[in-house]
Amino acid sequence: MTVYAIIGGTGLTQLDGLTIRQSLPVNTPYGAPSGEIQLGELAGREVMFLARHGHPHRLPPHRINYRANIWALKQAGAQAVLAVNAVGGIHSGMDAGHFCVPHNLVDYTSGRDHTFFCDDLEQVTHIDFTHPYSQPLRARLIAALTAQGCAFSDFGVYGCTQGPRLESAAEIVRLERDGCDIVGMTGMPEASLARELELEYACLALVVNPAAGKSSAVISMAEIDHALQGGIGQVKAILAGVLSAA
Numbered sequence: 166m167t168v169y170a171i172i173g174g175t176g177l178t179q180l181d182g183l184t185i186r187q188s189l190p191v192n193t194p195y196g197a198p199s200g201e202i203q204l205g206e207l208a209g210r211e212v213m214f215l216a217r218h219g220h221p222h223r224l225p226p227h228r229i230n231y232r233a234n235i236w237a238l239k240q241a242g243a244q245a246v247l248a249v250n251a252v253g254g255i256h257s258g259m260d261a262g263h264f265c266v267p268h269n270l271v272d273y274t275s276g277r278d279h280t281f282f283c284d285d286l287e288q289v290t291h292i293d294f295t296h297p298y299s300q301p302l303r304a305r306l307i308a309a310l311t312a313q314g315c316a317f318s319d320f321g322v323y324g325c326t327q328g329p330r331l332e333s334a335a336e337i338v339r340l341e342r343d344g345c346d347i348v349g350m351t352g353m354p355e356a357s358l359a360r361e362l363e364l365e366y367a368c369l370a371l372v373v374n375p376a377a378g379k380s381s382a383v384i385s386m387a388e389i390d391h392a393l394q395g396g397i398g399q400v401k402a403i404l405a406g407v408l409s410a411a
């Protein structure tokens with residue numbers, strides 16, 4: 166049976182319903198991950214959980230040690246990663262509260278430690294990244310979203326920006342021109358690092374605000390928190406749905 170790990174993003178620093186059996190303090194050749202890996206049971210299934218921003222939430226997107234997180238999960242025995250990300254909506258159908266299971270991404274980040282393949286100069290490795298997300302995992306997320314009756318899109322291009330500031334309206338116009346449907350700050354290099362270590366990886370994105378310039382209002386943390394609180398119960402039910410069906 167596939168061993169699943171969940172990486173919880175903003176609003177999901179702990180997973181209610183997870184019966185924790187063990188907390189693994191892990192160190193890696195790349196430094197410390199965002200926190201301990203919790204091993205436990207959710208929906209009758211063994212699962213690992215890691216809070217991407219730490220618990221409590223303390224790491225901004227550009228300070229997360231993505232390499233340590235992915236390495237630690239691999240070392241702990243994970244084979245598949247369900248990544249939860251809060252995002253802004255660019256596509257007109259992606260309002261706050263809407264879910265998206267992106268099928269592709271564009272990486273706009275810079276200066277993040279983004280590869281495990283940087284020391285062995287004798288053997289340069291170029292992973293295939295044509296389709297960044299695992300299709301079977303995406304299908305499981307889509308089935309669980311359908312079963313829950315959630316409003317969601319089974320497609321989407323995730324534009325990953327550097328943050329921690331939000332984007333300018335002109336940047337969102339550019340992302341839209343590039344084909345992006347949603348925008349977030351934590352999707353990369355997590356997805357490509359998972360591919361480098363041959364972990365299945367898919368993203369469950371929850372839209373928490375219209376992206377910059379997509380509404381006349383200023384984007385506020387209060388608005389984002391409100392949308393997160395509204396959606397996080399569904400996120401947990403969707404994750405439980407994936408695990409119970411797997």
Ligand code: HPA
Pocket residue numbers: 251252253254326331332348349350373374375376377
């Ligand atoms: N932009 C980037 N990241 C985000 C946003 C946004 O509008 N909302 C939540 N994460």
